[in-house]
Amino acid sequence: MTELRELTEDRTREVMTVNIGPHHPATHGVLRLVVDLEGEIVRELRPVIGYVHTGIEKSCEDKSYWKVIPFVERMDYVSYFFQMEAFCGAVERLVDLEIPPRAKYLRTLFLELNRIHSHLVWLGTTALDLGAISMLWYCFRERDKILDLFEMACGQRMHTRYFQVGGVIEDIPLGFERKCRAFAEEMPIRVGQYQDLLDRNEVFLSRTKGTGIVPRERLLELGVTGPLLRAAGDPWDLRKAFDYLAYPEVDFKIPVGTVGDNYDRYRVRVAEMVESARIVVQCLDALPDGPFIADDRKYVLPPRSELSTSMESLIHHFKLVTEGYRVPPSEIYYSIEGPRGELGCFVVADGSAKPARVHFRDPSFVNLQAFREMALGSYVADMIASLGMLDPILGGVDR
Amino acid sequence: MPDAPGLELIRGEIERDRPGAVLATSFDRGQAALIVDPEHVLEVLRWLRDEPAHRYDFLSSLHAADYLPAQPRFAVHYELLNRDRVERLRVKALLPDPSPAGGDDIEDSPGRESPISETGPAGQGHGLPEIDSCVELFPTAEAQEREVFDFFGIVFRGHPNLTRILMPDDYVGWPQRRDFPIGGEPVTFTYSERAYD
Numbered sequence: 001m002t003e004l005r006e007l008t009e010d011r012t013r014e015v016m017t018v019n020i021g022p023h024h025p026a027t028h029g030v031l032r033l034v035v036d037l038e039g040e041i042v043r044e045l046r047p048v049i050g051y052v053h054t055g056i057e058k059s060c061e062d063k064s065y066w067k068v069i070p071f072v073e074r075m076d077y078v079s080y081f082f083q084m085e086a087f088c089g090a091v092e093r094l095v096d097l098e099i100p101p102r103a104k105y106l107r108t109l110f111l112e113l114n115r116i117h118s119h120l121v122w123l124g125t126t127a128l129d130l131g132a133i134s135m136l137w138y139c140f141r142e143r144d145k146i147l148d149l150f151e152m153a154c155g156q157r158m159h160t161r162y163f164q165v166g167g168v169i170e171d172i173p174l175g176f177e178r179k180c181r182a183f184a185e186e187m188p189i190r191v192g193q194y195q196d197l198l199d200r201n202e203v204f205l206s207r208t209k210g211t212g213i214v215p216r217e218r219l220l221e222l223g224v225t226g227p228l229l230r231a232a233g234d235p236w237d238l239r240k241a242f243d244y245l246a247y248p249e250v251d252f253k254i255p256v257g258t259v260g261d262n263y264d265r266y267r268v269r270v271a272e273m274v275e276s277a278r279i280v281v282q283c284l285d286a287l288p289d290g291p292f293i294a295d296d297r298k299y300v301l302p303p304r305s306e307l308s309t310s311m312e313s314l315i316h317h318f319k320l321v322t323e324g325y326r327v328p329p330s331e332i333y334y335s336i337e338g339p340r341g342e343l344g345c346f347v348v349a350d351g352s353a354k355p356a357r358v359h360f361r362d363p364s365f366v367n368l369q370a371f372r373e374m375a376l377g378s379y380v381a382d383m384i385a386s387l388g389m390l391d392p393i394l395g396g397v398d399r
Numbered sequence: 400m401p402d403a404p405g406l407e408l409i410r411g412e413i414e415r416d417r418p419g420a421v422l423a424t425s426f427d428r429g430q431a432a433l434i435v436d437p438e439h440v441l442e443v444l445r446w447l448r449d450e451p452a453h454r455y456d457f458l459s460s461l462h463a464a465d466y467l468p469a470q471p472r473f474a475v476h477y478e479l480l481n482r483d484r485v486e487r488l489r490v491k492a493l494l495p496d497p498s499p500a501g502g503d504d505i506e507d508s509p510g511r512e513s514p515i516s517e518t519g520p521a522g523q524g525h526g527l528p529e530i531d532s533c534v535e536l537f538p539t540a541e542a543q544e545r546e547v548f549d550f551f552g553i554v555f556r557g558h559p560n561l562t563r564i565l566m567p568d569d570y571v572g573w574p575q576r577r578d579f580p581i582g583g584e585p586v587t588f589t590y591s592e593r594a595y596d
Contacts (some may be wrong), residue, residue, distance in 0.1 A: 050565040057550075058574055062581045093428055222537025223458060241485045330427055331476050333489065335459065344460050344478065361460035361478075369542050398565055399451070 005300050015043055022051045025376055026129050026384045029394030033387075045372045053398040060358040063142040064324030065091055065371065066165060068358060072345075073159045075360055076396030078121050081107075081114040082338040084163040084285055086137050086345035086360065089244065090334035091165045094349055095315075097299055101246075101288040102168030108246040109180075109283040110153075110162060111336075112276040116187065117146040118339035119185040119276075126266075126384050126388030130207050135197060142190050145183050166300040187277040196267070212374040212386035216260060220371075223366045226341025228390065230261030231268045238337035250282045251365030262382075265329050265389040299325050324353035329356075339392055340364050360399060401486055406431040409453065409488070412513060417442050432489040440475075440492045441531045447479060447488065455479035455488050458537035463547040467577040471495035473528050473553060494553065500524035505561075525554070532558040550575035 021032040030051040036044035056075055060068045072087045073080040085107060094100060099107075124139030153172050154160035162168055172180075198204045214222075216232040229236055235254045239247045250391040255271035257264025294300050301320055302313035327349035335344035341363030348357035371390055375383040401409060403426040407506045410421050410433060420439035425432045435443045447455040466472055477490040491555040532555035533540050545564040552573035557563055563570060572579060 050567070051563040052561075055574065058579075058581060061577075096428070171554045220457060221538045221539070236482060242484075331464070332430060333460065333476075333487070342459060346460065346462055346464075346466050346476070346478075348466075352467075356466075357575075359460075359464075359465045361462070365542065365546075367540060369539065377489055 005358070012042045013038065014233050015252035016110075019075065020242070027387065027394075028125060028392060029204060029397075031387075031392065031394050031397075033383075035380065035383070041380055042226070042375050042379070042380055042383050045375050045383070046189075047368055047371060049368070049394070049397050051398065052394055056399050057358050057360070059089045061353060062354065064353045065355060066324060067326060068157060068355060069165075069209075070161045072358065072360065073161065074394045074395065075399050076338070076340075076343075076362060076364065078118045078340050078393050079114055079343075079396075080159050081110050081163065081344050082336060083360070084161070084337055084346075085245075086334060086338075086343050087347070087358070088163045088165050090332050090345045090347045091327065093332050093334055094330055094347060095165075095299055095325070097166055097294055097296055099167050099294055100218055100291045102171075102290045102292050103294075104246045105287050106168050106172065106292060107163060107248065109280055109287075110150075110168075112244070112279045112283070113146050113180075115276045115339045116273050116280075117143055119273050120146070122269065122388075122391045123266075126385075127204070129200065129384055130203060130204055132198065132201065135194065136305065138190070138194065138197070142187065149180055149183065152300060158275070164293060164300070166296065167291070169293070171292045177284055182283065183285070184277045184280040188274045191277075193271050195270060205263065207382070207385050208265075208266060208389070210259075210261050211378060211382040212262045212265075212389060213260055214373050215371055216336060218373065219260075219370060222370045224341065226338065226363055226367070227265060227272065228260075228341065228367055228370065229267045231257035232302065233258055238335060238342060242335075244336060246283065246286075249286065250279050253281050254275075262385055262389040269391075316353045326351060327355070329338070335361065340393070340396075341367060360396075362396040362399065364394070364396045365399075368392050368397060401431045401488060402426075403546065406433070407486075409433070409447075412450070412452075413443060413446055416446060422493075430487070430489060432491050434491045434493065437475075437492040437530050440477075440490065441533060443490060444477060444479075444489065444533055444536055444548060444554070447490070453481065454483070455481045455486075455525070457482055458533075458539050461533075461537075461540045461543040463542050463551045463553055465551060465575065465577045473551060475530055475547065475553060477533070492530060494528040494530060527552045527554045529554045529556055531556050532561075534558055552576070 009360045015036050015038050018035050019038055020035060021027040022030045032046060032048040034041055034046045054290050056071055060071055066149050069087060071082055074081045075083055109286035120139040120143040124136040143391040149159055152158045153176055153251060154162040216234055217234055219229050233256055235256045237254045255268045256267050297316045306313040307317055329349055329351040331348040333344055333346045335342050343360030343363055346359040367390060374386040406424050410424050414548055417439060420443050421433050421435050423434040447453055457480040459480045460474050463473060463475045471493040475492045475496040479488045479490060530543055540547055544558055547553050548561050549563045549566050
């Protein structure tokens, strides 16, 4: 038996490198963190990504434009409607296709439902990281209602492939409006309940207030957008800044924070859910009549009913499905406000029926660069809180 | 977006301060782009960022594209944003392919040149296109330049840590080049195979 040796050196100042992940519930996906710890203080941090890289951007180059849509949905698997809108919007601008007003409102409606869904997943999992287990069940209860709405309209709960180049694939079914309105009117009440649960919770407050602060100027240098930037007091929202879909016609506010700590990030996202619910109600109120998809047969599938009566429709259908449509050589960068920040889609068309390059500027990928500065010098427990508040979706980071 | 005359005005102003930096302009589908000489890309970016009348000081996105078979073959795109005027401006630097193949004999060299580790990213003679890194101007480009390097093999001179970011570190080849074949990528279990022999 070896004799226990007395410690001669002071081990309390020793720096220890710890691997967290890639498979760890607190990393919100397959993210590996190499952390240098001095006691419990984070001294250096290197996020290692790429574990769920599946080459989606490369694979898109081998698909005709309409087949790319389900592919890009699977990048950021929590905000699939946003990926669809970024890609479809980019292609519509490439081929100069105007979408009908009803499609604009339907897209806005589903984007905002998706934003609530994404924020609910974030709130549930992040509160779970901070020890509030019941929040997960409450948030996923409401999330399930949104997924029911998606299923009702699109037939799928996730990865719906609902947006098409030119509009949406189907009109909303009978009874959807009533169900959706009931949800959107209930949602602010539910958000109030979440706030009651968390805002007076001493553990939650002391773990989020004053942690993970990065100054606004630094966030801008690092390219951080979305709720993280707004929590630092910068009211930058692409929905207000740029003119796309029905956002210029609906009334909503941009919640901003003051100091930019984790508590502000939580408050901003929670307030955004209420604003999104307001947009959903306004979209239902103002939903215009008319077609839900553009009438340009060169890009849009003809209605199913015409196929048995019109030879021309049948030809169009056949050409679109087998060959796809050709897009004139050009390139475009189209960005929208995703739930995590600026979601940009860059498409290069070379004149064939397949895109020559599809690139997504994923907000999680860019925002993750701020994580090191959020966590340096803090406790390892606060690092976990900061990572949750950063809300990275690793499917989007790695693509 | 600056409109087409506004783009020409910007070009004229840059031409006055940095002659020869801007090669061409393009205005397509409402999007303005400056096509710049890759040797002067940093000067143009710095001018656009700091010039008080313009201040395109937010880099939304940095990405690359491979325009094979066009020459020059590669391009790095900088999507700049002026948040006060809500204007986007794309800066595009076209890069030729310096490798001996030059993209001519596609069958022989499908983008699988020797790995960068043999010569080091900063070393000469690796046959990869090079451009100056803009990390000092825009720290947000750090991860995005690594991604471009990872997928296109474009070397960013002066980047603090130019390594692969999404592909494995020991990967050989530049997967998003157009002459890199799609499919057929073997699934490798690098570290577990030998243990279960």
